[in-house]
Amino acid sequence: xxxxxxxxxxxxxxxxxxxxxxxxxxxxxxxxxxxxxxxxxxxxxxxxxxxxxxxxxxxxxxxxxxxxxxxxxxxxxxxxxxxxxxxxxxxxxxxxxxxxxxxxxxxxxxxxxxxxxxxxxxxxxxxxxxxxxxxxxxxxxxxxxxxxxxxxxxxxx
Numbered sequence: 159x160x161x162x163x164x165x166x167x168x169x170x171x172x173x174x175x176x177x178x179x180x181x182x183x184x185x186x187x188x189x190x191x192x193x194x195x196x197x198x199x200x201x202x203x204x205x206x207x208x209x210x211x212x213x214x215x216x217x218x219x220x221x222x223x224x225x226x227x228x229x230x231x232x233x234x235x236x237x238x239x240x241x242x243x244x245x246x247x248x249x250x251x252x253x254x255x256x257x258x259x260x261x262x263x264x265x266x267x268x269x270x271x272x273x274x275x276x277x278x279x280x281x282x283x284x285x286x287x288x289x290x291x292x293x294x295x296x297x298x299x300x301x302x303x304x305x306x307x308x309x310x311x312x313x314x315x
Contacts, residue, residue: 161263165219165307166207167194167279167314169290169299175213182209187268187276192314194277196224198263207302211293215300217307225257230315231277240273248273279314 168188172180180189186206187195196219197203207216219227232240242252248271250256259265268275292298294306303310 161198161200162218163224163261163263164197164199164203164207164216165194165223165311166197166214166216167307167311168192168214169286170213179210179213182206183213186210186214188214190278192279192281194227194279194311194314195275196260196267198266211301213300215294215303215307215310217303218305219261219311220305220308221257221261223308223311224261225253226312226315227277228253228257228260231279233274233278235272244272279311282310282313284313 166186166188168183168191171191175183183189186197186203187193197207197216207214228240234240234244245252245256250259256265260267267273286299289298290300293301294303295301299310
């Protein structure tokens with residue numbers, strides 16, 4: 159069975175969050191607002207996403223979105239922007255090759271030496287379209303949103 163990559167973005171803050179959910183968000187590496195991370199669709203992550211569904215949104219990113227996020231918001235050691243030269247040192251030809259490996263789940267973002275396993279994003283341009291207190295299917299922004307994650311992620315880069 160082929161693995162899919164998932165992009166999880168934290169939307170809400172930590173006020174009134176139970177300790178279990180806070181720990182789950184920390185394990186997902188999205189312990190602050192507007193942070194995003196790439197995961198694969200293994201059952202462990204599925205359960206963690208389900209537990210944190212009232213604070214995050216997630217879906218399947220396309221290759222282009224992953225590439226844009228790496229170029230614009232990827233960070234190397236020391237908090238500096240991720241550059242092609244650094245990727246060549248790690249053994250990649252460029253952003254495209256790294257994005258393909260992350261998209262096909264051949265590589266885990268937290269296994270990359272020195273590259274931060276999360277993306278610090280801006281709030282979305284023109285704001286959230288719906289309520290950040292309701293599920294995506296019910297006039298809200300939270301929870302699973304499938305392919306629609308691409309549009310949100312690009313507005314937040």
